[in-house]
Amino acid sequence: EAGVAQSPRYKIIEKRQSVAFWCNPISGHATLYWYQQILGQGPKLLIQFQNNGVVDDSQLPKDRFSAERLKGVDSTLKIQPAKLEDSAVYLCASSRGVGETQYFGPGTRLLVL
Amino acid sequence: GQNIDQPTEMTATEGAIVQINCTYQTSGFNGLFWYQQHAGEAPTFLSYNVLDGLEEKGRFSSFLSRSKGYSYLLLKELQMKDSASYLCAVRDHQAGTALIFGKGTTLSVSS
Numbered sequence: 001e002a003g004v005a006q007s008p009r010y011k012i013i014e015k016r017q018s019v020a021f022w023c024n025p026i027s028g029h030a031t032l033y034w035y036q037q038i039l040g041q042g043p044k045l046l047i048q049f050q051n052n053g054v055v056d057d058s059q060l061p062k063d064r065f066s067a068e069r070l071k072g073v074d075s076t077l078k079i080q081p082a083k084l085e086d087s088a089v090y091l092c093a094s095s096r097g098v099g100e101t102q103y104f105g106p107g108t109r110l111l112v113l
Numbered sequence: 114g115q116n117i118d119q120p121t122e123m124t125a126t127e128g129a130i131v132q133i134n135c136t137y138q139t140s141g142f143n144g145l146f147w148y149q150q151h152a153g154e155a156p157t158f159l160s161y162n163v164l165d166g167l168e169e170k171g172r173f174s175s176f177l178s179r180s181k182g183y184s185y186l187l188l189k190e191l192q193m194k195d196s197a198s199y200l201c202a203v204r205d206h207q208a209g210t211a212l213i214f215g216k217g218t219t220l221s222v223s224s
Contacts, residue, residue, distance in 0.1 A: 004155075033211055042117075042200050042214025043156070056211060091155060099143070099210045104155040 002026065004105030006092050012111045018080035021108045025073065025094030031055075033102060034067055034077050035091040043091055049075060050098060082112045115139045117215035119201050124221045125191050133186045133199050133218045141206030147175050147186045148200040150217065156200055159186070188220075196222045 005024040013019050025032050030051050035043035046065065048055040052072040060067070064083070069075040079086055089109050093102040116138045125131040137145070144163040148156035160168055162177035162184060174187040188195055198219050202212040 031210070040216065042202070042216050043212075044214070045211040048211050099204070101146070101158055101161060102212060103158065104148075106155045109153075 004092055004094050004103055006090075006105040006108055008108055009106060010109045010111075012113065013082055014113050015084055016081040018078065019082055019110065020076055020078045021090050021092075021110075023075045023077070023092030023105060025075075025092070026103060029094035029096050029103075030072070031095045031098050031100070031102075032069055032075050033093040033095075034075070035093065035104075037089045037091055037107070039088070046077070046090075055098070079110075082110075084112050086110060087112045115203065115205055115213045117201055117203055117213060119199075119215045119218045121216070122219045122221070124223065127191055127193060127222060127224050129191050130187065130189050131191060131220065133188075133201075133220065135184045135186070135201035135215060137182050137184070137201070137203045137215075139182075139203055139205040139207075139213070142179060142182075142203065143206050143210075144204040145175075145177055145184050146202040146204070146212060147173075147184075148202060148214075150198045150200055152197070159199075191222050193222050193224065196220060 032049045034046040037043040047057040049069040067077045089107040091107045092105045119135045147159040150156040160175035198217040200217045201215040
């Protein structure tokens with residue numbers, strides 16, 4: 001089966017600009033996660049969806065980050081405006097259901113200058 | 114709160130066996146995962162433990178002791194391609210179902 005797809009793979013922007021990332025989970029996976037991975041660190045959860053509803057967004061910086069999964073399949077994560085400290089890899093993961101094994105996409109590498 | 118500790122770096126030679134340790138502190142433990150992450154790539158799932166004991170999968174094995182808050186990943190017959198970062202991640206009832214990751218252990222395998 002096809003894996004988790006993400007685009008773009010790389011993005012370079014200047015601070016205060018906005019950027020959006022897209023994720024297409026594995027077919028049939030109801031649960032979708034966005035993680036932020038700063039260089040040298042493990043991934044940190046930003047937001048979790050179950051179908052098109054938000055399960056956990058407690059660690060999402062809501063003043064600048066937003067995410068949606070309107071039809072319960074694809075998801076977008078947006079940063080507006082970006083800060084230097086947002087430079088990281090943004091990983092999307094999906095699982096068949098809540099609590100099941102998560103499978104990761106290739107990530108989007110963001111550099112904010 | 115949650116805390117996960119694993120060594121930052123390890124080195125080993127081809128054909129050897131290496132054990133990567135992970136200790137964790139959580140309020141509501143609900144499973145431990147090991148992921149492999151090659152430089153510039155996404156984490157890939159290696160193993161899952163929720164009960165005490167050893168889970169074996171080919172050259173890789175993972176062990177869990179819930180009473181000690183301890184796990185290890187054992188890699189046998191090391192190959193150069195095993196050079197990667199190994200991430201220990203815990204699922205905690207009180208943190209929902211998302212994973213809480215350690216910082217990862219970078220393993221370098223030399224010939």
